[in-house]
Amino acid sequence: MSPLWDDRDARWEALELIGNYAAGELEGVEAREAERLIFERPDYRRLAESYARMLVMLDTLGQEPVQAPQVSVSYAVRRAYVSAFLRQAETLLGGIGRSYLDAFVYYFGLRDTHPAGPGS
Secondary structure (H helix, E strand, O other): HHHHHHHHHHHHHHHHHHHHHHHOOOHHHHHHHHHHHHHOOHHHHHHHHHHHHHHHHHHHHHHHHOOOOOOHHHHHHHHHHHHHHHHHHHHHHHHHHHHHHHHHHHHHHOOOOOOOOOOO
């Protein structure tokens, strides 16, 4: 592998390590390594601060109750009713259409009612 890839892989590993540290998922040696990186490099320190802010925002958003506007709920209910109606109409009209087609075929004798068997 080229040095460029090695450097890129090392950066991704550091990014993952700092993210896990900010989320409180590291202990022992891994936590000490993340702390060392954060204290030695200002860009990693900013990254850890950014992760911490993001985690606080996600936690806050996770605690907020979700309320759908009444207009959205009404629209979804109407769509469900229309969809159910159209499915039922399709079944009914399909059945009627098949019945009329069968009657048409029978009336005009388009279907052979006595298939030729082996002894015919």
